[in-house]
Amino acid sequence: MANFNASQFNAQVRAAQRRAEQQFKREVDRVNRANKKAVDDHNRKAEAHNRRVIADYNRQVDAHNRKADAHNRRVIDDLHRQLSAGRSTTVRYTEPERRLADRVHDAVAQVDPKEYDTFLSYARIDGSEVAAELRAALEDLGVAVWFDHVSIQAGKSQSLQMDQGLRKARSGIALLTPAYLAGRFWTERELGALLGKSTLIPVLHNVTFKDVQEYSGILPDLAGFTTATDSVNDIARKIAAAVTVDN
Template identity: 60%
Template sequence: MAGLSRAQIEAKLRAAQREAERKYKAEVDRVNRENKRRVDEHNRRAAQHNQQVVQAQQRRVDAYNAEVARVNSHNQRVNTNNQRVNDRNRAMVAEINRQLRSVATTGPRYTSSELELVDRLQERAAEHPEREYDAFLSYARIDGGEVGIALREELDQLGASVWFDEVAITPGKSQALQMDKGLRSARCGIALLTPAYLTGRFWTERELGALLHKETLIPVLHNVTFAQVAEYSGILPDLAGFETARDSVQDIAAKIAAAILPTS
């Protein structure tokens, strides 16, 4: 660079530097554009692949859900049909049992209200097979002791386990707690309704209050009528019951046992 002044040399250097910077920036821009193109192409292919995967998975899910819906619909139809068959079978069995009881030439004879009571007892008592006793017998000793003992003995001979205070109460322990436990442990409750029972003595009132909450309450009337019972309670007259004025204690026990003992 002989003959060039210092200023000219600096000017040429600046021009060369600017040209180098321009080329460098152009190359960087080119590389960035190429990288962006490749990234965009990769993203496009990835998005396309992902969409295909999602669509294929969705088709499998839709096919699975359709099969589940088909199976559920089939099962629902089967369950509905089975329920109808079971209901029809239960109705047929109940009607056959009703007819057999009503036309039987031997054994106790049932009134229509007694048949309704027995049918209800059989259905409700079967819901609690785990209970310790088949029945809790509530009575007033003053005028129901003799019949209560006879009824308990007859039920015992027929295979029914009965909570009965003279047998179940343990001396020295709380009588109230033992009676409450007996009430909870029985599948059914038998209320031996006598004149003394209806006068509202403490223990019979206590027991009856608990028994009235059972759908399996079995009233047995002794020396009282349903009309007299109606004066005592507005609940009991709505229930059927057995009467010693109509049947012997033996027959009443047979009717109760047939209703509360397991059928199998």
């Protein structure tokens, strides 16, 4: 019987272990590559799907924005056509309306005890945003502003509250926009009352002094401001100095 060679046996064992380890490593690498490929394929499909969803959403948003822009352009173009045609070139505040306003003033004089430095008149269709910004800037400067969104109380007559605000305010601000100059009952009524104030400040937004001159022969003679050259905050500071000088 041949003698047992321990060294040779150990060498064979180590060689077998190395082969097993190499085979195991190759199998692990193969599985990792397969998993990575599966993950990459999934990610590519997910990214492609997300791109399609985002592109479709963006197309819908673009289509909506185009429709909204087209609608807004039609509204503004119509307002400019009305201005160009010289419609509503004078403020229409009839004598019966004046008499009615006087009776209303007497009837509701004590409803709102608050005093106002100024009444802010504007057209909602295209002046709401800048009017709200101007009102906020003025109130930050300590100016008490009659502003319909804040001053009008729900459940009470809007016209009565507006007429009271017109009477109680010591001055007026007319935010002149294309819609304002095109003529709306409420703005014409407000302007008719504000023209009787000792201080009325025009603020032009998206209109020119020439547009204002075609609308009214009185307003262009009043010292005013335009958002084309001054920021709303700068305009507010200048107005505050004018309407609170005696306070």
